[in-house]
Amino acid sequence: MFRLFSFAWFFPLLLLLAVWPVPLAFGAETLASLETQLTRDPAAVLAVLDQPGAFTNAADTAYLRSKALLQMGQAKPAIDAARAALALDEAQSRYHTQYAKALLQRISNEPMFAMTNTGRFLRALDKAIELDPTDGEPRLFKTMFYLNAPAIAGGSRAKAEAEQRAMAAVSEVHGLLAQLAFLSADDKQAEAEPIHRRLLALAPDHVGFIYGFGRYLRHAERYDEAQTFLRAQLTRFPEEPRILYALAAAQISGGKAVESGINGMKQFIALQAAHAEGPAAAHAWFWIGKGYEQQNQSAQARRAYEQSLALNPKLAYVRERLNQLAD
Secondary structure, rough: OOOOHHHHHHHHHHHHHHHOOOOOOOOHHHHHHHHOOOOOHHHHHHHHHHHOOOOHHHHHHHHHHHHHHOOOOOOHHHHHHHHHHHHHOOHHHHHHHHHHHHHHHHHOOOOHHHHHHHHHHHHHHHHHHOOOOOHHHHHHHHHHHHHHOOOHHHOHHHHHHHHHHHHHHOOHHHHHHHHHHHHHHOHHHHHHHHHHHHHHHHHHHHHOHHHHHHHHHOOOOHHHHHHHHHHHHHOOOOOOOOHHHHHHHHHHHHHHHHHHHHHHHHHHHHHHOOOOOOOHHOOOOOOOOHHHHEEEEEEHHHHHHHHHHOOOOHHHHHHHHHHHHHH
């Protein structure tokens, strides 16, 4: 059966992209502020947007509704909301990009939908680029599509590299993010440190980039460096959930501050709203279980893994750890 690719490939990159500033022209400060709140609590933003007559800019309201719905995993209504925004104002590049992003989530999960909508997805990105050639985001999505889609669907490494070069010429940040994706595809993540450091130099306050570098250090098993870096960032962004999560994961992985890591993950769960940008609570419960395992507290570990699976039964690696405890 025809299938493009899983949307999961884009998850780490989405974490890095989160809260990257995009110029908006809402004409209403309240709408602009809602854009920044989307990363923390899309459901709350959606509730505000759904209030009758709350905002006069119907196109931007529909656009933000689409973003909130997509972040909540509701691709079909997100597509409809993006279409509503385009029907009101088709000259906005970001509306076409949002429409493409909503299409992508369905394309990646529904083979039959992919067969008839891949062309529409690419045309939406092309229109966004035509309307605003300086915006790197639609080019980034095209690059990632070409890199990950099979040849039968138009995927091609050469196309991806050509798109990346065009993107880097207009947006260094998006070009660097594409480079990270190429390294991941080539299993060369160990070479990513200069890219992470450059992203931080360009945007030192970008929480997604901070999270990404901390994650890189943990994967490189540089646990002490990761903890030192992330503790310093946490003083700048107290109780920022993604930084809390990254620090706690490094503490548990390093094995020297496991209790602090368990407590950090519990704090993350308490602070992180449903559908907020960043790791999900199910992943945090996995880390809690792993921490309890390191402390030889099997009963607590089992309960944590069960809680993780209750939130997301598809996490095969959590089920594997749970089964190993039962052996």
